[in-house]
Amino acid sequence: MTQKTPAYGARAAKVSLASMTIERRDPGPRDVEIEILYCGICHSDVHKVNDDWGTTHFPVVPGHEIVGRIVSRGAKASRFHEDDLVGVGCIVDSCRACSECRAGREMFCEKGVTFTFDSLEQDKQTWTYGGYSANVVVDERYVLRIPKGLDLARAAPLMCAGITTYSPLRQFGCKRGDHVAVVGLGGLGHMVVRLAASMGAEVAVLSTSRDKEKDAARLGAKRFAATREPGALETFEGAFDLIVDTVSAPHDLNKQLTLLRNFGTLVLVGLPPAATPLDAGVLIRGNKRIAGSNIGGIPETQEMLDYCGKHGIVADVEVIKANQINDAYARMERGDVRYRFAIDGASFGA
Secondary structure (H helix, E strand, C coil): CEEEEEEEEECCCCCCCEEEEEEEECCCCCEEEEEEEEEEECHHHHHHHHCCCCCCCCCECCCCCEEEEEEEECCCCCCCCCCCEEEECCEEECCCCCHHHHCCCHHHCCCCCEECCCCECCCCCCECCCCCECEEEEEHHHCEECCCCCCHHHHHHHHCHHHHHHHHHHHCCCCCCCEEEEECCCCCHHHHHHHHHHCCCEEEEEECCHHHHHHHHHHCCCEEEECCCCCCCHHHCCCEEEEEECCCCCCCHHHHHCCEEEEEEEEECCCCCCCCCCCHHHHHCCCCEEEECCCCCHHHHHHHHHHHHHHCCCCCEEEECHHHHHHHHHHHHCCCCCCEEEEEHHHHHC
């Protein structure tokens, strides 16, 4: 059985998103039905709607930064109760049996992970629709508990931006006394600053925009460089244990590698559209490392949420209604958001 749900989505590449009706399955034995209260807008939503990666299956309903309230559950669902506040991130299913799934790294499921939107279900016959909608039905295994006290609209981006930035900080051992640089102060970058500062690191922001210096300090950064200014990075050479690069536009990684201390790590969480030349000598002289980090599995995402609950960490958001999504996309393209949009879920049915 299915139920009709109001949503916003795109029917073709590079067209405006519009109101539509989608079908959600009725909750199965271990499913929960979630009334969506807020859904964050991630830049990958824009890429999918524009079919920038050439993989979008239309119609597409984006959204993988979901916070909501459980309104019903299947007969065998026991992890949550009605009215619990929960989240859904990038992953809604996986094979559950492979070595990656057993290790809690469902994003690397060997048989193919099911993402929250524009992804084939495990039956390989139906496509997922995301959080730009009034409700969603998800197996409780892939549902996350929202800690008490977090502002729900500001918690929504934690489902993607939060785990995308928390995971590399944990993987590469960010700790008190470390010197950490954040490249780019946007939806991801502002989360790196908050998280790394909360872990005791001394944080520097490397941004193309001098007008973000005050924000960087407010978020917890101790140092700032406007990278387009001549000589801006000279004082940072050999300064950092860890650099988290959030930029998705083409840029020079070799210069950033010179900013690392010996045995330091440059970790990429942004995804530039083209290959970047790399000078092996910069790596070899100093035993430096370059790495990537791709979201996180369900256990680590819950760990991140619990950490944010303990430390009161949330995103900076601007709450919008569904009919403002296209304007929000246009503003994101020109960098006019500080630092994340969150859609009011009640507006999908309005």
